[in-house]
Amino acid sequence: xxxxxxxxxxxxxxxxxxxxxxxxxxxxxxxxxxxxxxxxxxxxxxxxxxxxxxxxxxxxxxxxxxxxxxxxxxxxxxxxxxxxxxxxxxxxxxxxxxxxxxxxxxxxxxx
Amino acid sequence: xxxxxxxxxxxxxxxxxxxxxxxxxxxxxxxxxxxxxxxxxxxxxxxxxxxxxxxxxxxxxxxxxxxxxxxxxxxxxxxxxxxxxxxxxxxxxxxxxxxxxxxxxxxxxxx
Numbered sequence: 217x218x219x220x221x222x223x224x225x226x227x228x229x230x231x232x233x234x235x236x237x238x239x240x241x242x243x244x245x246x247x248x249x250x251x252x253x254x255x256x257x258x259x260x261x262x263x264x265x266x267x268x269x270x271x272x273x274x275x276x277x278x279x280x281x282x283x284x285x286x287x288x289x290x291x292x293x294x295x296x297x298x299x300x301x302x303x304x305x306x307x308x309x310x311x312x313x314x315x316x317x318x319x320x321x322x323x324x325x326x327x
Numbered sequence: 328x329x330x331x332x333x334x335x336x337x338x339x340x341x342x343x344x345x346x347x348x349x350x351x352x353x354x355x356x357x358x359x360x361x362x363x364x365x366x367x368x369x370x371x372x373x374x375x376x377x378x379x380x381x382x383x384x385x386x387x388x389x390x391x392x393x394x395x396x397x398x399x400x401x402x403x404x405x406x407x408x409x410x411x412x413x414x415x416x417x418x419x420x421x422x423x424x425x426x427x428x429x430x431x432x433x434x435x436x437x438x
Contacts, residue, residue: 226339226423228385230373234433262341262419264375264383272375272383274339280426306432308373312337312423315391321417322345 224259224314225277227286231307233269241303244295251291257282269305276314283311335370335425336388338397342418344380352414355406362402368393380416387425394422 233241252258257278265271277283286292299307344352363369368389376382388394397403410418 220421225426226337226421228337228339230385262383264377264381266375266377270375272373272385274341274383300431300433304431304433306430308428308430310331310337310428311426313426315336315422315424317419317421319417319419320411320415322411322415 219319220259220276220314220317221278223279225280225283226312226314227275227277227283228310228312229273229275229307230310231271231273232305233265233271233303234305235269237302240298244298244303248292248295251289252286255282255286255289257285280311280313330430331370331387331425331428332389334390336391336394337423337425338386338388338394339421339423340384340386340418341421342382342384343416344376344382344414345416346380348413351409355409355414359403359406362400363397366393366397366400368396391422391424 249261249263252261252275259276259278261273261275263271263273275283275286277286360372360374363372363386370387370389372384372386374382374384386394386397388397
C-alpha cells in the first residue's frame with residue numbers, strides 16, 4: 217500500500233467473533249473484501265484475527281464520501297446485519313482522518 | 328473504552344514479526360503497554376496478533392501532543408530501535424484524528 221493522499225480516511229473495525237458459522241463468516245468476509253476493492257476511492261485494507269476471536273480490520277479510503285458510500289452499499293449493509301445477528305459478540309467502529317504515515321521494511325532504506 | 332473526546336488521536340501500528348526473540352518481544356510489549364497506561368492523555372489500546380505473525384496495535388490519545396510525547400518517551404524510543412533490529416520484518420505506522428466512533432455489544436441496546 218502506498219502512502220495515503222491528503223484527506224484519506226481509515227475505518228477501524230475492532231471486533232470479537234462469536235465463533236458461530238465460521239464458514240459463512242469466512243465466505244462473506246472474502247466476498248466483502250473483493251467487493252470493497254471495486255469501490256471508487258478504495259485505497260487498501262489491513263486485517264488481522266487472533267486465535268481467540270479478536271480481530272481488527274482497517275479499510276482505507278480517499279475521502280469521507282468514499283467511506284460513506286461503502287457504508288451505504290447494499291451488499292455491505294446486508295452483511296453487517298448478519299454480523300450483528302450471528303457473527304460478532306461485540307464491535308467498535310472508529311472513523312478517523314489520516315494525518316501522516318510511515319512505512320519501514322527490513323533491509324530497505326528507511327522511507 | 329468509552330467514546331472518544333473531540334480531537335482524540337489513533338496511532339495505528341500494522342506490523343509483521345520476524346519470529347525472533349519471542350520472549351524478549353513479549354516482555355517488552357507488556358512493559359510498554361503498562362508504561363503507556365501511565366502517560367498523560369492515554370485513552371486505551373486495541374491489539375491483535377494472528378498466528379502468522381501479522382499484528383495490528385492501535386493506541387488512543389486525547390490529542391496529538393499526548394501521542395507525540397509518547398513517541399518521544401525514552402523507554403519507548405529504545406524499544407522501537409530494538410523492534411527494527413530484531414522483532415519486525417516490516418511495519419506501517421499511521422496517525423489519524425478520530426472523527427466518530429460507535430460501539431455495539433450483543434444483548435445490549437444499540438448505543
